Amino acid sequence: MAHRTLTSSFPLTLSDRLVAGLAALLVGSFLIYGAGLSHAQTLHDTAHDTRHSYGFPCH
């Protein structure tokens, strides 16, 4: 599966795909943690309406 040729989107080699995927996973998790889950008061207050709107557990 990993070696099949990808002619449509994400035309990457296996190693590129791993690097890009892991980078996306790391940065994406960091962003979602900060906006949606962090208990820091400042982050909570800034993202308050967004947290409720997206159904993140809040308060």
Added chain:
Amino acid sequence: MIARMLLAVIAAGLIAGVLMTGVQQARLVPLIEHAEIYENGGHDAASMQTPGGLHLVTPAYAHSGEAHGHDGSNTRLFGVDRYAGSIMANLVVGAGYALLLAAVVLLTGNTITARTGVLWGAGAWLAVHLLPAFGLPPELPAMPAADLTARQIWWLSTVAASGAGIYLMAMRPEGWAKALGVVLVAAPQIVGAPQPPTHESPVPAGLAAAFAASALATTLFFWLVLGGLMGLFTERFATEEASARAS
């Protein structure tokens, strides 16, 4: 090339975040502001609003249980107002969810196009919003809730298990994969989300129901836009790369 492709992914997320802001302000924020009147037993209703209905202190601040903001201090990042805070948060959530969806597509060896992107978005909405909503429906301020950390752990586990389960059911042909998918989707619901001792709430039930339904509808909109745009952008990117290589 990796950086350029991830930028295309982030661009899709930012656009979805901007569009979400409009829908959110129109359909959800009025309900949140309405519910905040009932916070602290409704005692703050008078002090929080001017005759024109403008909030003197930010309800986000007031409901934190601190000094109700009578000193007028702003506890948001960079001291921005409530609306700007929501825009910032929506951009961050848009980029964040875009990157996470791209990570799943990349690490599972799949591709995404404008057409399949909408389906990827719908699948993500099921995992991130609809299935967790069985245990923890999108809630308004002033509604009773169990311990925050316990709910966050259940929510994260449910999103991860549901996502894996939906992927196995939708993308793998094997019988065992589909069976495992069913188990993964059902397990968090059988365990059950942390619930408050009582669901008694000062927030009217109709308001809570309207909010839960609207929150699910607007997030579905967000994910369909996000998935579709991500597919569109990466498809175009791939076409350019292919023609560059051919020439």
